[in-house]
Amino acid sequence: MQLTHEQEAMAAAVEDQWLATALETGPADRAAAEEGVRVSYRLAGLEPPTRIYWFGSPRAAAVAVALLTGVSVPSSSGVSPSSGVLSSSSGPGSADGETLPEWFGGVVAELRRQGWQTGETAGASVRRQVRTEPWAAARAAAAAELGAEGWAQLGSAAGRRSWGLAMDRVAGRLRLRLGEDLIAGLPADLGKAVRSRLLDAIYGQFDGAWLGTFDAAGRLSPQAGSESPQAGPGSLETESESLEAGSGSLETGSGLSQDGSGAGLAGLAAVARQAGWWWAHERVAVLSERPALLARDNVGRLHRGEGAAMEFTDGYGLWAWRGMPIPPELAAELPTLTLDRIQAEENAEIRRVMLEHFGYERYLQEAGARQLGSDETGTLWYLDLPGDEPLVMVEVVNSTPEPDGTSRVYWLRVPPDTRTARAGVAWTFGLTEEEYHPLVQT
Known part of the structure; x- marks a missing residue:
């Protein structure tokens, strides 16, 4: 199959809609997102989670997942596992080096506030069943229906821009910085354990970078992407009524709606429209809010001269200069840079950020x-x-x-x-x- 110019234009318009979803900011419609989670589980042939937790950022959500999957808090950390409160004796510079930051205690306390009890665990990750297998099945069905040429043409028309702008320039940068922050901000073993949970993350809104391609495929052909990894009670038809209600529902007639195409992706799409990163486990799902602020430059890179380029409601943020994540302390230093400070910087990448902010012309003249x-x-x-x-x-x-x-x-x-x-x-x-x-x- 070869796409016509009109079909390519349609695919590009669908991509625009999903790119806007991938870069959306502001509070989630939590009820709609949670329904999308339950649909995702059912379409995968799984029982929906018994509890869904919400956190303000993927950093907090990753910590919550670690705690829910058996990672223990160091007894010398100053955090009470039963309350999540930092003890009065804890503080920076403790002798054992195991003191945890205040925000970590806040995550424990928030878990408690949402009903977590000691001993409650999330069970094994079901990311493969909920996300990986439905994606693979939808891809196989779309490629079979459209043919190799049509599928490649569709991917170029409905996915190339959004993947670069959403996944490469935003989600990928967030993942890189988040992993570094977890290692730097937590005791060694705990930091590694929490960072490893990032491997199980589902990217929520950022999955819009590839959902648009399947949405467009379904609009081109009712059968493209129609395969679901599980048959029976997980079929889309059994979920159509719940998906029709609420602002987070999928549009009737879209390639991911209840017309039968993209069936296994309908729940993922519903979550992507409302939430940030999330984790799917046997008994528990953990969701995070979208950013409250997302600042980019004219070519789509994370960038902000003063303040975090990506800010979350719980205070976590990512500072970036023209696409490169930078430490918050460097961001605070940029307005007062001097020639000597730039020349003293040993990290070549950070020095390049300093040069761009300082101005090449000025630097060349002064140096x-x-x-x-x-x-x-x-x-x-x-x-x-x-x-x-x-x-x-x-x-x-x-x-x-x-x-x-x-x-x-x-x-x-x-x-x-x-x-x-x-x-x-x-x-x-x-x-x-x-x-x-x-x-x-x-």
């Missing part, structure tokens, strides 16, 4: 960069950076004046072996110096 030459395209500057590759940049003046008559200056970082401004400008276009022959210089 005494050497001019390698100039031509009709611009001026080439060179500066050694200790512990990193040299900083080589082309200073380019826009030939089109601004409304006030001034000409804007741009700085282009180029490979360290660049030796002429023309070669540097050509490199930014993927050309060699000999191939670069612009008709109009803008």
Whole structure:
């Protein structure tokens, strides 16, 4: 099957809707999300969880999952397992080094508030049954219905942009930073145990990056994605009434609705419309809220000059500069950077963040960069950076004046072996110096 231009346009429109879901912020409709959880279990042939817990961030949810799956709190940590309260004798710098942060005690207390009793466990993870197998079945059905060419064409039309923008640039960065924060913020064994629970996470709203492809497949063909990993009581028809109610229900006629296509994904889609990361276990499901704030730059990377680029309601946040997660203390330091502070930084990636915030032009001037030459395209500057590759940049003046008559200056970082401004400008276009022959210089 080969998609027509109209079908590709439809698929792209579906992707836009799911991309908006993946990047949504604000409180969940918890009732709708919980119903989606129950549908996911039933479609997988499982009994729904007996209890569903909610937390303000994936960090808190991961800790809750660890506690619900048997990870013990160090007795010397200052946290009372029965109450979740930090004892008065605990505090930073305890002799045994096992003191836990205040937010950890808050997670224990929140579990208690929601009804957790000592000895209650979540059971084994059922992520494979709830998420992995339905995805594989839907993919196999869609590929069989659309053919290899049609499936590849659909994936390009309805999934390529959203995967890069939602999973690579947001969810992937969050996962990386969260894992590092858990290791750095908790005692060694406990931090590793909690981080390992990230392997069982279902990405909730960020699954919109691939749900859109199956949604579009179902709209193209009623049979595409119709396979469910379990038959019988897990079929979509038995859940249609519950999915029709509430703001979190799936739209009638969509590729993931009660028309029969994408049946095994209907519950996952309902959760994705409302919640952030979540965990599915035999007896318990743990859900987290979506971010309260999500700041990105003009190309979709996590970015915010002051404050966290991603903020959650319980205080957890991710600081990022043009897509790179950075420590909160660095974010606080950026407005007051000095040349000496940048030069003293040993971490090359962090130093690059500092350089971008400080400004390359200012840094080159203050650090005494050497001019390698100039031509009709611009001026080439060179500066050694200790512990990193040299900083080589082309200073380019826009030939089109601004409304006030001034000409804007741009700085282009180029490979360290660049030796002429023309070669540097050509490199930014993927050309060699000999191939670069612009008709109009803008």
